[in-house]
Each structure stands twice: as C-alpha cells, then as structure tokens.
Amino acid sequence: MQSFDYIVLGGGGAGLTAAITLAEHNQQVLVLNKSEFMETNTNYAQGGVAVVMDPADSFDLHVEDTMNAGAHLNNRSAVEYLVRSGPHLIHKLINWGTEFDRDDDSHGLKLTREAAHSLNRIIHARGDATGQEVQRAMVAKARSMPNITLWDNARTVELIQHEQRVRGACFVREGQAYSATAKGVILATGGLGRIYGLTTNPEVATGDGTLLALYAGAKVADMEFVQFHPTALNALGCPPFLLSESMRGEGGILLNHQGDRFMERYSSMLELAPRDVVSRSIHFERERTGKDVYLQVSHLGADFVRQRFPSIYQTCLGYGLDISRDPAPVSPAAHYAMGGVITDITARTGIPGLYAAGEVACTSVHGANRLASNSILEGLVFGERAALSALEDGRSMMDEECLTREQSLAHGDTMGGIPAAMQEIMWKCAGIVRSQELLEEGMRKITAMNSHYVLLCASIISGALRRRKNIGAHYRTDSLDNGKDSVQYHADIKSLDRFMERYR
Template sequence: MIPDFLVSFDTETLPCEEVDFLIAGGGVAGLIASLELKNFKTAVLYKNGLSETCTYNAQGGIATAIAPWDSPDLHKEDTLKTGCGLSNPTSVDILVREGVDRIKELISHGLIFDKENNEYHFTKEGGHSCRRILHINGDGTGKAIAEFLYKKVLVEKNIKILHSHFLVDLISDEGQIKAALVYDEKKKKLVLIKAKAFILATGGAGNIFQETTNPTSISGDGIAIAYRCGAELMDLEFYQFHPTTFYQAGAPRFLISESVRGEGGILRNVKGERFMSAYHSMEELAPRDIVTRAIIDQMKLTASNCVYLDLKKIKCGLEKRFPAIYSFCINYGIDITKEFIPVRPSAHYLMGGIKTDLWGTTSIGNLFACGETACMGVHGANRLASNSLLEGIVFAKRIGIKAKEKLGLKH
C-alpha cells in the first residue's frame, strides 16, 4: 500500500509561509509559468540549481514551424506519426499552432537564435520532414533559454526563487491541495508552504534507470507526490530512450544531440558498417524509437557495447556548431573531427506523467502540472525530437492563464 506521506509531521509546529502560487521545478515550464503569474506572490522551488534542470542540459533546439517552407500542419503530421498514432490530435494542434506565437514572443523579448547569412538557421532531426529546429550557440539551446528566462524571473519582485528546497509532499483537504511540505536543505528542516494553487514542473524520472541523460536530481518525485495525493497518471509505460549518448567506462551518458545526425552524422557498427538503411527509409533521421531499436539490434548482432557516430562528412565547423559536444569529447580523449564517437541508447524522456487537460488541470483541485511531469497526450508513445521545450513553453503559459482564471484573479 502506498503511504499518504513520506515523513511524519505536525502542521501545528512547522514554520509556515503563504504565497499565491507555488511552483515546484524551475526548468522552462516552471519559469514560463512563474512569468505568467508575475503579478502575484509566487515561489519557485529548485531542488538543486538551474544547471540541474533538463532544460539547461537540452542541446538540439526547439521545433517550431516558422520557416517559409514549413507549416503547423506539417509539424502536426510529423508529431502524430512519430507518436505511433497514440497522440491526442487536439493537444498536438495546440502545440504546433500556439508554439509559433510563443516562439515569436520570446524573440520579441530578446531571445536570439542562431543565424546564417542573416537568416535563422534551421536544423533537421529525427522524424521531421523538413528543417525546422531553431538553436542557440550551436548545441547550447536549453542552457541559453533557461538563463534567458531565469534572468527575466530574477527582476520580478513578486517571484521568489527558493534554492535547495525539495518538495516532499502535498497536503489535501476534501480533494483540494492546501499546502506543500518542503524540505529546506540548507537549514535542514521541514517547512509548510500554503498557496492558492500548486504547479508541478519537476521533470521526468530518468534516474529510475541505470543509464540516463538526465541530471541526477530528476527522479520522478513530482509524479509520485501527485500519485500519493490521489492524482490520475497516464502513459507511464512510454519512456523514450535517446539513441545516441556518449559511451565510455566511467563517463556520464552525455547526450550527443540528434542535430549531429541532422547535419550529416552517420551511424556505424563496431565493424565500421552503416546500418540504418536496413531499418528505415529515413536512415539516421528515423524517429528515435526506431533508431534506438536499430542500435540495440546491432549491438547484439556484433556482441559490442556500443555503435559509433561518424561526423567526418559534416561540412560545418564542428567546434563552432557543436561546441559543448566537441569540448566534452575532447575531455575524454576523442577528437570528433577525426575520430568516431562511441554511443548507445540511454533513458531520456517520459512521455507519460500526471494526467491533465489542455490547460494543465489535474484530477485534484488546485493542482496543475506541466512540462515532462505532465501528460496531456502530445507525445503519444514516442516524442518527436525537439518538441519538449516547445511543450513546456506552450502549456506552462496556458496553465498560468487557467490558474488565474480558476481563482478569479484578473491581473
């Protein structure tokens, strides 16, 4: 039997704070939600720092249909196809259409994407039928977006950032969440935070697996907390394994971005042979589930621990286009301009999560969820590459709007 709470406590004796909105998690979803609620007393909890969010570590980019050769309908088609027929078409429609507006808003507020010859440079990733991935600083998109939003949050007087604060449990009364039990790691004590509404944006659950691209703090705790207080969950069986993470004994499973293959990277088995044409017509740019299965199949057939990524045919300067990947590999003795990168799949992204409607509302009163923590059916059984940051931005904005509306707040 699942316990109601992880620890025993007495609400009468705990230190207590009150806010209008409490947001657990400060990746792209949590930060966007907080900015939408900036006119109200809002607290954002960070288990660790900004750099320990999945957003900060996202490399490839963000998918949005703003190129002249692209359209939201085409983006929707690619998303539905990659989701293996299990995506919610209405959710996907919101993602691709409102996503265009949200990205244009961020650009108007000063976010700068990479350009080539004074035009936005779009890359291509697995499952996409055209180049539509915007990126920043080559392979530093997530870091740039996280820092951009974090700086916006810091100047808002109503938003309070609480570092080293770990959400332990939510406290409900008659089907409504009333307070959060939070552990202040610096002071080594529990605190009670009351709020009018609570937003979970705690990411996925990568660290339930032995090998993952996720930071060590991403452990599924937000989803477990919601479950303990009675929230409905959805699609937890769908966990995406990214095909290409760095493989070397003792090294972290560092993500080798899909955009590397989008720019011409080739997968080879331990014998040096290309193999993706035997599995899918899109070869290296097939959807992630297909590439992952192909790599595992090749590892079994050749009795090897990994396959290899060959970047020698990429024409753009690798040090400039993929500076983080280049630097990481150099630190482990591999010059990607001359040598293959050893790679294999690792747990990357949870398609399921806390079940929500199209506005982030859960089955529990006063509780919302967004980003990887939530599931409203956008990704189906398999997420399309670079749709994650877009989902966080689009649906966190909607949560902010709905939370104010439900509580009768007008600012």
C-alpha cells in the same frame, strides 16, 4: 507557514514560463527548484526547439510529423494547441532575452532538421546549447521580477490539501522543513530518467512530481512509453553524455565496429528514423555483433563540427575523443518520459488546485514516442497554459481567507534516493527491449525493496505488462499482433497498490 498566490514546483522551462506568466498578472509566486536553478532537464537540452517559423513550413505539417512519431496515440487537439502556440512563445522567449542562432545572410532564425521532421524547423542557440541559453534567459527574467520568489535546493515532499483542494506544499531546504500555502500549485518537476541505470538526465530527474501527484489522488497514463535516446556517449570513464539528435540531422551516420553503415538493415529512413527505431537498431546491432556502435560526423568537415557542436566537441575532447576526426562510441540511454500525470489540454489534473506542465504531465501530446525537439516547446506552451488555468480558477478564491493552519509538515526528506539495484533492474527488465518474463521478474525484485520509488517503477511496469502490442517506444519480444494499441492505460495509487500486491 508562508502564503503566496501560487506555488510552482520546478525551475525548468515549464516552471519558469508558468511563474513569469503569473507574475505578469501581478501574482505573488514561489518557485521551488530541487537543485540549483541551472540544474534542470531544460538546461541539458542540446538540439533545439521545433517550431513553425518558416513560410515554407505549416502547422499542419508539424502536427502530422508529431502524430506520426507518436504512432497516432497522440491527442490531436493537444498537438494542434502545442504547434499553433509555438511561434507566440518563441517571440516571448526572445523578448525575455533568449538569443537564438541567426542566419548570417538573412539574419532570420537559423533552422535545422532532426529525425522524423519533414523539413527544417528546429531553432537552436550557441550551436548545441539551446537549453542552456533558454534556461539562462528565463532565470534572469524571473530574477528581475520582484513578485517571484526563487528558492533553490528545495525538495518538495508533500502537497498540502484542504477541503479536497491542493493548497500548498511541504518542502525541505538545507535540512530545514518548511511549508507554504497558495491558491494553487503547478507541477513542473520534469522527468524520471534516473529510475534507469543508464540515462542522459541530470540527478534531479527522479520522478518526484509524479509521486507527489499520485499521493494527492491524481492519475497517471502512458507510463510504459519511456524514450531512450539513441546516442549517448559510451566512452570508458565518461557518464552517458548526450550526443544531440541534430548531429544525425546534420548528416551524422551510425557505423558498426567494422566501419559499416548499418541503419539500412533496420529502417529505410536510416539515421533520420524516429528515436525508438534508431535506439532499437543500435541495441540489435550491438547484440548481433557483440561490439560497439559509433556515430561519425567527421565527414561533415572539422570546422563545421567545431562550430555547429561546440559544447559536444569540447566535452568529448575532455575525454580524449576528437569528434571532428574520430567516430564516437554510442549507446542508447533513458531520456524522456512520454507518460505522466494526466491533464487535459488546459493543464488541469482533475485534482482542484493542482496543475501540471512539461515532462511530468501527460497531455498525450507525444503519444507513444516524442518527436525530436518538441520537449522545450511543450514546456513553454503548457507552462503558460497552466498559469492561465490557475489564474482562472483562482479568481473565485480572491476573497477567501488564507489557510492558516498546517495540514502537514515534512520533518525530513522522506523520498530518499533511488537504489542502484532498482536502476539496474529497470534497465534490464523494463528498458529498450521487454517481455512478459522480464517485466514480471523486474516487478518481483522491485516490490521486495523499501523505497518510495517502487510506486514509480510499478506505474511503468504495469503499463508495459498491459500493453501487449509493440508501438512507439514500447517494444516487447513477445508482442501480440492482434493486441490493442489504441487504448490508453491509466493508473492511480489504489490500482498500483493492487498491482504490486500480486508480486509480493
């Protein structure tokens, strides 16, 4: 058994920010990433980072945009902390080597706009490869720090607990079982999009961190709020590749099969409506016509399209589609989980020694629906906050002896994979449009399966059944107009076991 000062689970924006922050305080840090270090949700984030950098902008405006997108179910204190911490973290990213796009004339950061933002505040890199550039710079920074140990292809299967405190992790790497102890563990494992049959998320996004926390005694909240990105490429033989929010932010329009712009039928904000509205609009338009829906950017000019969206342009071209000339067929796809492991504004989970940051966590910063491009910002801000909280709590343990005996040891990858049938059921029964009948049908089918991920599905469906009124990303055809919409629904492993028992 190896010992470190701290262990970070996840090598995306939140995890690497936490690790670098800890290392800057002379701590020995182990970072375990489930796959290669470029295979994270951060790496696939195209649009950019929402941050107040323009004198014409203000923290108050960013806060209000975030609250409005989240249907005011957000924790305002968490939102204010997020927004006000943003510029500081962006300057850190730049110091760590991130190269954001700059204006040719002023040489300042180039700003663009995305849906539900009141003005231009999105910074980006290499046009549409912001996440990739952020990930590249952070991995390079972490590799340059001798007190950070980076282990890729390491899947954590259990948290080690000792005297009611999380003190380490058991993990599997290249078929071998390992364990390591520490003064604290930071969860930064990302999202759960792969629980759905159609998703923009990479294969690693299976909600493992949420399951680890539940098994350790933590609580989850807001699990019913799953954001479906409106525009994933829907071409034959192509995976659901994300067509960035910024394409609509720059003036892209949605067309039905007849070439008619249809968003005016569903929202006065047209293509710049919040993601949940646009996703449902596409769903209903496809249902109404029985035909595909398309995203068009060719009217913006071929040179602009190729320069502003180089990665998207090249990827689509590889599938025989020239977006500088032709509209792209699109479909909504599971994209982001607003819910997760409950933390306070300091990233503490309520379980001593366990912290959470990024998409795996629920600070309630997003409320019922995440504002576009707040995700990388959240990972940076609360990744740093988790590290600082862990340092504060760890000071009292400086003179303690290292935990010398193993509390448990993983003998294999007990999580397994998500069954394809489960993904199909979640897409059909707990997807963009839900109902009591569909949700209960889904739960009956899922509880009959033998998989750790049944617990993850149950956390989403139980929240969706309890929330009877439509709000944000949660939409039911049988919504109750007099239903409660301001309550936050919590769950832990005991309450989820009781819920699942009803359907067995």
